[in-house]
Amino acid sequence: MSDFSLDLNEDQLQMQKWVHDFAENVIRPVAAEYDEKEETPWPVIQEAANIGLYSQEAMTSFFSDPTGLTFPLISEELTWGCAGIGLAIFGTTLGVSGILGSGTPDQIAEWIPQCFGTPDDIHLAAFAVTEADAGSDVSSLRTRAVYDEAKDEWVINGTKTWITNGGIDKVPTVHVVVASVEPELKARGHASFVIPPGTPGLKMGQKFQKMGIRASHTAEVILDDVRIPGSCLLGGKEKLDERFARAREGKSNRVQAAMSTFEASRPLVGAQALGIARAAYEYSLDYAKERKAFGRPIIENQAIAFKLADMKMEIDASRLLVWRACWMARNGKQFVSGEGSMSKLKAGEVAVWATEQAIQILGGYGYVRDYPVEKWHRDSKIYTIFEGTSEIQRLVIARAISGVHIK
Ligand SMILES: Cc1cc2nc3c(=O)[nH]c(=O)nc-3n(C[C@H](O)[C@H](O)[C@H](O)COP(=O)(O)OP(=O)(O)OC[C@H]3O[C@@H](n4cnc5c(N)ncnc54)[C@H](O)[C@@H]3O)c2cc1C
Numbered sequence: 001m002s003d004f005s006l007d008l009n010e011d012q013l014q015m016q017k018w019v020h021d022f023a024e025n026v027i028r029p030v031a032a033e034y035d036e037k038e039e040t041p042w043p044v045i046q047e048a049a050n051i052g053l054y055s056q057e058a059m060t061s062f063f064s065d066p067t068g069l070t071f072p073l074i075s076e077e078l079t080w081g082c083a084g085i086g087l088a089i090f091g092t093t094l095g096v097s098g099i100l101g102s103g104t105p106d107q108i109a110e111w112i113p114q115c116f117g118t119p120d121d122i123h124l125a126a127f128a129v130t131e132a133d134a135g136s137d138v139s140s141l142r143t144r145a146v147y148d149e150a151k152d153e154w155v156i157n158g159t160k161t162w163i164t165n166g167g168i169d170k171v172p173t174v175h176v177v178v179a180s181v182e183p184e185l186k187a188r189g190h191a192s193f194v195i196p197p198g199t200p201g202l203k204m205g206q207k208f209q210k211m212g213i214r215a216s217h218t219a220e221v222i223l224d225d226v227r228i229p230g231s232c233l234l235g236g237k238e239k240l241d242e243r244f245a246r247a248r249e250g251k252s253n254r255v256q257a258a259m260s261t262f263e264a265s266r267p268l269v270g271a272q273a274l275g276i277a278r279a280a281y282e283y284s285l286d287y288a289k290e291r292k293a294f295g296r297p298i299i300e301n302q303a304i305a306f307k308l309a310d311m312k313m314e315i316d317a318s319r320l321l322v323w324r325a326c327w328m329a330r331n332g333k334q335f336v337s338g339e340g341s342m343s344k345l346k347a348g349e350v351a352v353w354a355t356e357q358a359i360q361i362l363g364g365y366g367y368v369r370d371y372p373v374e375k376w377h378r379d380s381k382i383y384t385i386f387e388g389t390s391e392i393q394r395l396v397i398a399r400a401i402s403g404v405h406i407k
Pocket residue numbers: 094127128129130132134135136137161162163164165210218382385386387388389390391392395407
C-alpha cells in the first residue's frame with residue numbers, strides 16, 4: 001500500500017475549522033467596513049491575539065506540522081474571510097520569515113517573540129526590502145548599512161517603499177530591513193538587520209491608498225541615521241565577512257538575504273490567493289443557482305456552468321501546486337524547477353481570473369459594492385505583483401528548468 005495521501009489529518013482539520021470559523025464570524029462581518037475605511041483592523045488583530053491565532057505559539061505549531069500543509073490551510077481560510085484583514089493579521093510573518101531565514105538561533109530566540117508580543121501588548125513585524133528604484137531588481141538597493149567598529153553599531157540610511165506594516169508605531173513593531181553593506185557586490189553585498197521597536201531615526205513616510213487589500217497597512221519606511229547594536233545584524237558579522245570574502249573570490253554563496261525569505265514565503269502567499277479565489281467561486285456558485293433569467297436559474301446555461309467548472313478545476317490545481325511546494329519546503333526538498341514560484345504564480349493568476357469570472361456571473365451585481373465580489377477582484381490583483389511579480393516568477397521557473405540565465 002502506498003504512503004501517498006492527500007487526506008488531511010485530525011489536527012489539520014480542526015485547525016482549518018478553527019480559522020474558518022474565525023474568518024466567517026469575526027473577519028467577514030467587518031471586511032467591507034475596513035475596505036471602505038482603509039484602516040488597520042485593530043479589534044480583529046486583538047481578537048486573533050485573544051484566541052491565540054496571532055501568537056508565536058500558533059505560528060510555531062503551523063510551521064512545525066511535518067506535512068507542511070497546516071500553514072497554507074490556515075492562510076487560505078483567513079483570506080477566504082478577507083485578504084486585507086488576513087494580511088493585517090499575518091503580515092508579521094514576513095518579518096518573522098526574514099529573521100528565521102537569516103538569523104542565528106540566539107537571534108531567533110530573542111526576536112521572534114518580540115514580533116508578536118502578547119494579547120495585552122501586541123507587537124507587529126515588517127520586512128522591508130523594496131525601494132522606489134529597486135522592486136523586482138533588488139540588486140539596485142540604495143539603503144546603506146555602515147559598520148561603526150568603535151561602537152560596534154550599524155548605521156542605516158535609506159527609504160523603503162510599499163512596506164506591509166511599515167513604520168507603524170501605534171504598537172511596538174520590529175522591522176527587518178535589507179540593506180547594502182558592500183555596494184560593489186550588488187545583491188551579494190546585502191545583509192538583513194533587525195531594527196528594534198522605537199529605534200530613533202526610523203519613521204513612517206507616506207501611507208499608500210490602494211486598489212485592494214485595503215485593511216493592510218502599506219507605507220514608506222524612512223531610515224535616517226538609524227543606529228542599532230552590532231548584534232542586530234542577522235547571522236552575525238563573522239558569517240557576513242566570510243560570505244563577502246567568498247563573493248569577492250567569485251565563489252558561490254547561499255541565496256542572498258531577501259531572496260531566501262521570498263523563496264520560503266511564496267507558497268504561503270499562493271495559499272492566500274487561493275482563499276480569495278475560493279470565496280469568489282463559492283459565492284458565484286450559490287448565486288448562479290438562485291439567480292433566474294429567462295425563467296430559469298442561470299446555472300442551467302452551459303456558459304455559466306462551464307465557467308464554474310473551470311473555476312473549481314483551476315482552484316484545485318492551484319492548491320495542489322501550493323501544497324506540493326509547502327510539503328517540499330517543510331521536508332527539506334530543494335526546489336529544482338521553481339516549484340515555489342510556480343505555486344504563487346498559478347494561484348495569483350487564478351485568483352485574478354476567478355474573481356473576474358465571478359463578477360461576470362453576477363452581472364451588474366458583481367460590479368457594485370453591495371456585493372463582495374468586486375472587492376475580491378480588487379484584492380486578488382496584488383497577488384500577481386508582490387513577493388515577486390508574475391513575470392519574475394516565470395523568470396525563476398524558466399531559469400530553473402533551462403539552466404540558462406534568461407533575462
Ligand atoms: C500592497 C503592497 C505590499 C507590499 N509589501 C511589501 C513588503 O512588505 N516588503 C517589501 O519589501 N516589498 C513590498 N512590496 C513591494 C513589492 O514586492 C514590489 O512592488 C514588487 O516586487 C514589484 O516591484 P516594483 O513595484 O518596483 O515593479 P518593477 O520591478 O518596476 O516592475 C514593473 C513591471 O516590470 C516587470 N519586470 C521587471 N523586471 C522584469 C524582468 N527582468 N523581466 C520581465 N519583466 C520584468 C515586472 O514584472 C512588472 O510588471 C509591496 C507592494 C505592494 C503594492
